[in-house]
Amino acid sequence: MLVLDELPVEVQAQVAASRAEVSALHAELPRWGLVVWTAGNVSARVRCADQIGTDLMVIKPSGVTYDELSPQVMVVCDLTGTKIDDGTPDRLTPSSDTAAHAHVYEHMAEVGGVVHTHSTYATAFAARREEIPCVLTMMGDEFGGPVPVGPLALIGDDSIGRGIVETLRGHKSPAVLMANHGPFTIGRTAKDAVKAAVMVEEVARTVQIARAGATPECPVQPLEDDVVARLYDRYQNVYGQH
Numbered sequence: 001m002l003v004l005d006e007l008p009v010e011v012q013a014q015v016a017a018s019r020a021e022v023s024a025l026h027a028e029l030p031r032w033g034l035v036v037w038t039a040g041n042v043s044a045r046v047r048c049a050d051q052i053g054t055d056l057m058v059i060k061p062s063g064v065t066y067d068e069l070s071p072q073v074m075v076v077c078d079l080t081g082t083k084i085d086d087g088t089p090d091r092l093t094p095s096s097d098t099a100a101h102a103h104v105y106e107h108m109a110e111v112g113g114v115v116h117t118h119s120t121y122a123t124a125f126a127a128r129r130e131e132i133p134c135v136l137t138m139m140g141d142e143f144g145g146p147v148p149v150g151p152l153a154l155i156g157d158d159s160i161g162r163g164i165v166e167t168l169r170g171h172k173s174p175a176v177l178m179a180n181h182g183p184f185t186i187g188r189t190a191k192d193a194v195k196a197a198v199m200v201e202e203v204a205r206t207v208q209i210a211r212a213g214a215t216p217e218c219p220v221q222p223l224e225d226d227v228v229a230r231l232y233d234r235y236q237n238v239y240g241q242h
């Protein structure tokens with residue numbers, strides 16, 4: 001088993017920084033109304049394979065309320081989802097979704113962060129196994145098209161992770177609605193994955209409200225593919241500060 005205190009000091013420093021970031025990012029889940037109780041998690045990849053032969057991941061401990069989270073209780077795992085000797089008590093177990101997060105890191109090298117919530121409107125689409133249609137410019141910007149639905153997969157092994165990878169590999173969307181479960185999001189960084197979780201709930205809510213107000217004269221209107229492509233390209237490459 002890897003022992004954190006015996007790893008190269010630069011890796012220990014990377015882990016410490018990731019623990020602080022992941023702990024702080026968990027506060028964004030209740031802040032943006034994405035979770036009730038402990039029903040969501042954030043992880044980050046620690047890129048250290050060149051130094052120790054494998055990347056690591058940092059994720060919250062299972063079932064701990066967000067007000068009790070701190071960098072010191074963030075759990076460090078290898079990419080099989082196995083907790084390393086990270087200095088936390090042995091009894092402190094990683095998130096129940098650790099295997100899913102680890103599978104994504106193992107099979108999508110570009111992914112640096114993974115988030116899972118049960119946010120209400122996105123999870124309602126997951127309950128219907130219905131993709132979120134691309135009817136908003138914000139969806140073109142952030143998702144490059146519809147938000148897809150992933151397969152029904154039960155927690156406890158890597159089946160959720162396999163479903164996420166099968167759905168999102170080669171897909172523009174950083175979010176997948178796992179059937180009857182809820183959204184999982186990915187990003188180049190953990191912060192990007194949290195942003196995708198915020199945005200997928202926002203667009204799900206807006207589409208649902210738009211549908212509720214739709215009439216035969218004013219139905220919800222999809223965006224044409226070329227418009228979506230232009231929106232996505234601008235937002236991903238021009239928007240914001242560079």
Ligand SMILES: O=C(CO)[C@@H](O)[C@@H](O)COP(=O)(O)O
Nearest residue numbers: 038039040041062063095096
């Ligand atoms: O969906 C589930 C359980 O079914 C989990 O994602 C959710 O309860 C959060 O669990 P953790 O506190 O991260 O272990």
